[in-house]
Amino acid sequence: MTMYIGPARSPSEAESARHLAASIFGPLAGHDIHESEEFKSFIWNEPGYDVQEHIVVMAIGAGNVVGCVRLLPRHLHGHGDIFLCAGISSVCIAEE
Numbered sequence: 705m706t707m708y709i710g711p712a713r714s715p716s717e718a719e720s721a722r723h724l725a726a727s728i729f730g731p732l733a734g735h736d737i738h739e740s741e742e743f744k745s746f747i748w749n750e751p752g753y754d755v756q757e758h759i760v761v762m763a764i765g766a767g768n769v770v771g772c773v774r775l776l777p778r779h780l781h782g783h784g785d786i787f788l789c790a791g792i793s794s795v796c797i798a799e800e
Contacts, residue, residue: 705765712759714767721759721772722748725794744794748774762797771797 712718722744730740748755762771774794780787 708761708763710760712756712761713763715756717761717763717767717769718748718755718759720767720769721761721774721794722755724769724772724798725774725796728796728798729794769798 712721723741726740726744727737729744730737733740735743748759758775758777760773760775761769763769772794773792776791776793778789778791780789
């Protein structure tokens with residue numbers, strides 16, 4: 705089997721990553737999967753955020769997402785300069 709690590713290659717791969725993150729973090733926060741999916745959908749689709757470009761997936765074979773990292777691009781201002789950086793969120797790997 706081939707492993708791919710990189711930006712989500714399709715909307716369905718990005719959706720699989722969101723579902724994985726919701727299934728991992730929802731129960732940890734005391735939410736059911738439906739609530740967690742709604743919340744993740746809301747924050748992952750903020751205006752100006754390109755989900756496919758900023759979701760890094762680990763997939764086995766054709767789109768079987770087993771891990772993900774959400775990148776949060778930001779501009780930091782300081783000392784008269786602008787610094788481009790990124791934070792990370794929703795770092796997870798499937799249990800199986």
